[in-house]
Amino acid sequence: MFSRLFELDPALLSLFHYSTNCDSKQDCLSSPEFLDHVTKVMLVIDAAVNHLDDLHSLEDFLLNLGRKHQAVGVSTQSFTVVGESLLYMLQCSLGQAYTAPLRQAWLNMYSIVVGVMSRGWSKNGDDKAD
Ligand code: HEM
Secondary structure (H helix, E strand, C coil): CHHHHHHHCHHHHHHHCCCCCCCCHHHHHHCHHHHHHHHHHHHHHHHHHHCHHHHHHHHHHHHHHHHHHHHCCCCHHHHHHHHHHHHHHHHHHHHHHCCHHHHHHHHHHHHHHHHHHHHHHHHHHHHHHC
């Protein structure tokens, strides 16, 4: 999934330059910080799936997460690239079970998550401009 991320947008590599060397796609994919972030993303997706009937309960967490990403220089368009990678991974792993309604259901859920993150992102930018 995250290999796909860098195929879709190679410029994202520069956002994952932590303390260790991360000069190539392969360096980055195997760096501990990057793998740690992959786990963090999947925990958020897992929480959203487990709160599908109650996504409002994640609102404050997601607003704050959006703010944090604004602070580290991640654009809201990059959230969309993560979503495309997620759908690609589902398509590859589910094969024929990856139907149009299933794709739409994942897209709806992910759009709500990044919609709230993006609101937090914008709010952080506004606060800095004040
Ligand atoms: C390409 C898009 C993204 C980039 C470049 C990015 C980058 C980062 C960076 C640099 C950090 C801070 C260092 C770290 O904790 O690893 C971070 C934290 C985090 N990211 Fe992302 N991120 C992206 C998308 C996402 C998405 C879509 C989610 C969730 C759906 C997410 C979930 C998290 C979480 C849970 C943290 C930890 C926040 C905390 O410490 O409280 N990220 N991200």
